[in-house]
Amino acid sequence: MDFSQFNVNALMEITSRPELVFVRGQGSWLEDHNGKRYLDFVQGWAVNTLGHCAPEMRRALIDQSEKLMNPSPAFYNQPSIDLATRLTGASCFDRVFFANSGAEANEGAIKLARKWGQVHRDGAYKIITMDHGFHGRTLATMSASGKPGWDKMFAPQVEGFPKATLNDLDSVRALIDDKTVAIMLEPVQGEAGVFPATKEFMQGLRKLADEHRMLLIVDEVQTGMGRTGTMFAYQQFDVVPDIMTLAKGIGGGVPLAALLARQEVCVFAYGDQGGTYNGNPLMAAVGVAVYDTLTSPGFMETLAARTRQLSEGLLALSAKWGMKGERGMGLLRALLLDRDDGPAIVDAARNLPEGLLLNAPRANLLRFMPALNVTEAEVTRMLEQLDTVIAAVRK
Numbered sequence: 001m002d003f004s005q006f007n008v009n010a011l012m013e014i015t016s017r018p019e020l021v022f023v024r025g026q027g028s029w030l031e032d033h034n035g036k037r038y039l040d041f042v043q044g045w046a047v048n049t050l051g052h053c054a055p056e057m058r059r060a061l062i063d064q065s066e067k068l069m070n071p072s073p074a075f076y077n078q079p080s081i082d083l084a085t086r087l088t089g090a091s092c093f094d095r096v097f098f099a100n101s102g103a104e105a106n107e108g109a110i111k112l113a114r115k116w117g118q119v120h121r122d123g124a125y126k127i128i129t130m131d132h133g134f135h136g137r138t139l140a141t142m143s144a145s146g147k148p149g150w151d152k153m154f155a156p157q158v159e160g161f162p163k164a165t166l167n168d169l170d171s172v173r174a175l176i177d178d179k180t181v182a183i184m185l186e187p188v189q190g191e192a193g194v195f196p197a198t199k200e201f202m203q204g205l206r207k208l209a210d211e212h213r214m215l216l217i218v219d220e221v222q223t224g225m226g227r228t229g230t231m232f233a234y235q236q237f238d239v240v241p242d243i244m245t246l247a248k249g250i251g252g253g254v255p256l257a258a259l260l261a262r263q264e265v266c267v268f269a270y271g272d273q274g275g276t277y278n279g280n281p282l283m284a285a286v287g288v289a290v291y292d293t294l295t296s297p298g299f300m301e302t303l304a305a306r307t308r309q310l311s312e313g314l315l316a317l318s319a320k321w322g323m324k325g326e327r328g329m330g331l332l333r334a335l336l337l338d339r340d341d342g343p344a345i346v347d348a349a350r351n352l353p354e355g356l357l358l359n360a361p362r363a364n365l366l367r368f369m370p371a372l373n374v375t376e377a378e379v380t381r382m383l384e385q386l387d388t389v390i391a392a393v394r395k
């Protein structure tokens, strides 16, 4: 079937898309309208924790859809209770508010911190965020993000998000005044190009927050739910944050997000926070299935083995092609190119007879975010294909 037979003109143009329509997915593989197969190392941007159309998720969707889809957030439902209990049991947080996207969860975190500032800090409202950070595409989360150019894009910004430099504690300290209520960051900056915070920095932020009676907010929309090798990335830094947000991996591909907070911080009054779909049982049931798979025996050990394989394989490619190494945490990794041919590699990889889906968040860098249950053979295949593509692009 020819692409021109699809009439795509009714869709709003918000990005440049390749001329292909995906019709099917299974695990780490996607299939387009011509039946061509693609090995997917993007997975909806680190979303599909268990790959495409995971049987555990399909089972949960079918079972829950036969029972109850939407009683409304004004009433309790079992799957949201089950998922909240699992998340609080696995973390330092006491309570969960479910949302539908990372941006919405982060909006909730910002509101919660500002409310806490009103209740406990005499109206302090400023939240220090990081240059190059990414927190979403609503007005407040774009203002909290540190993407170059975003400060002017939909001016005026939501005010109160001074920007510090990741891993530079002095740059944070210099921004603190009596109106500063919180510090918010990604433990690993994902969209910026996979830049992990250092342990010293994270622990330094916790200390600063304690000294100045501020909250520490971790945006784990990309890093949470096993992506970095532990259930939550903050656990590898030996810090206890006050607020955390989750999205992407928590739903494994369905729209689900969460705002978690410690009890002392839960200051919302009735009516302060809500949303039509929050905690709807259909999505929450999928979240439970994803969570239970992540915590099933051997899952995280296998993930650790795949992480080592991917990391070593990328290092070997880097050495072979004179690149600048690799970095990351768990299965959120980047290959650092020695030149700006990332987009060319991404295009050539997709156009291979057996396609390979990669992502270049910066021109000199490739990001890898496979399903957490990617197999050894699939990682091997990806590395072989990548080598082929680099050779073709650089010949």
Ligand SMILES: *Cc1c(COP(=O)(O)O)cnc(C)c1O
Binding pocket: 100, 101, 102, 103, 104, 106, 134, 135, 136, 137, 186, 190, 191, 219, 220, 221, 222, 223, 247, 248
């Ligand atoms: C993707 C992402 C978001 C935004 O999530 P959406 O579901 O697209 O709104 C926020 N923060 C981080 C760290 C992300 O990676």
